[in-house]
Amino acid sequence: MTIVTGVARMFSTTPVTPMGPDGKMALADHLRELRGRVLRALIVLIVGVVLAFVFYQPLLAVVQAPIADAEKALHGEVDIQTAFVGVGAPLMFQIKLCFLAAAIATSPYWLYQIWAFIVPGLHPQERRYSRIFLGVAGPLFLAGVASGYYVLPTGLKVLLGFAGDVQSIVPFDQYFSFFIRMLLVFGVAYQIPLFVVLLNLAGVVRGKTLAQYRPWIIIGTFVFAAAATPSTDPFSMLMLAIPMTVLFLISEIVARVLDKRRGLTQYDGLDDDQASDLGYEPDVITYSGLSEDDD
Numbered sequence: 001m002t003i004v005t006g007v008a009r010m011f012s013t014t015p016v017t018p019m020g021p022d023g024k025m026a027l028a029d030h031l032r033e034l035r036g037r038v039l040r041a042l043i044v045l046i047v048g049v050v051l052a053f054v055f056y057q058p059l060l061a062v063v064q065a066p067i068a069d070a071e072k073a074l075h076g077e078v079d080i081q082t083a084f085v086g087v088g089a090p091l092m093f094q095i096k097l098c099f100l101a102a103a104i105a106t107s108p109y110w111l112y113q114i115w116a117f118i119v120p121g122l123h124p125q126e127r128r129y130s131r132i133f134l135g136v137a138g139p140l141f142l143a144g145v146a147s148g149y150y151v152l153p154t155g156l157k158v159l160l161g162f163a164g165d166v167q168s169i170v171p172f173d174q175y176f177s178f179f180i181r182m183l184l185v186f187g188v189a190y191q192i193p194l195f196v197v198l199l200n201l202a203g204v205v206r207g208k209t210l211a212q213y214r215p216w217i218i219i220g221t222f223v224f225a226a227a228a229t230p231s232t233d234p235f236s237m238l239m240l241a242i243p244m245t246v247l248f249l250i251s252e253i254v255a256r257v258l259d260k261r262r263g264l265t266q267y268d269g270l271d272d273d274q275a276s277d278l279g280y281e282p283d284v285i286t287y288s289g290l291s292e293d294d295d
Contacts, residue, residue, distance in 0.1 A: 049098050052102045078160055137191060145187045148185065151236045155229065192247075
């Protein structure tokens with residue numbers, strides 16, 4: 001019973017010392033809470049890895065689908081063969097894939113553990129912003145990953161099409177790295193407009209400033225999309241640039257609304273050199289008639 005109680009305490013996040021009225025905790029309680037939340041996240045991640053090993057074949061099919069679709073789109077013009085290089089390569093790939101799938105599947109839980117550890121030290125307004133961030137960042141990232149997965153066969157078709165009549169042997173671990181990089185680029189890129197809104201909430205950038213530099217930001221978005229997408233086809237670039245532009249325009253509108261609610265737009269139409277209309281008149285200084293020798 002003592003062992004069970006000791007193990008249960010290791011996973012506990014309840015402070016031993018009562019919290020102060022301002023939410024302060026003892027350092028030892030912070031460390032105990034950190035230990036408990038890390039252990040909880042690790043247990044859930046391990047369970048996810050075990051389940052991923054059980055469903056390895058469906059996961060492998062998901063990874064293989066884009067390059068298979070690219071081969072079909074080439075209509076047999078290029079002989080594409082995927083292969084593992086090295087004796088331990090298949091095992092290492094299976095471990096990487098299962099850990100990645102488990103990390104993605106269990107991300108809501110371990111992200112909540114991180115948030116629950118940080119949120120007691122935030123102010124009420126900062127807690128509200130953190131909830132908004134978590135509620136929006138996840139769907140945006142998943143939307144970006146889905147877009148990247150959708151355009152991946154087109155990018156592979158363009159890149160593998162340069163092989164011509166030469167057989168193309170693709171090391172599967174290199175293809176998997178390309179696969180992950182493509183999805184991460186799209187997922188992270190979809191977060192940029194959210195960070196624009198967060199910068200506006202922090203007072204770093206205003207909606208008026210975004211509007212002034214809008215043409216350059218859009219051009220920069222297309223340049224970023226062209227450089228970030230691994231393939232050279234315009235379709236992949238447009239699939240990244242157009243959603244990013246739309247999301248930026250939405251973030252600009254949100255920033256303008258937030259500026260208006262905080263009263264930051266009432267002086268936007270005034271010139272910097274325009275005189276104030278406060279109606280202030282300075283007092284006229286009159287000569288008193290006294291000299292320095294008068295007491």
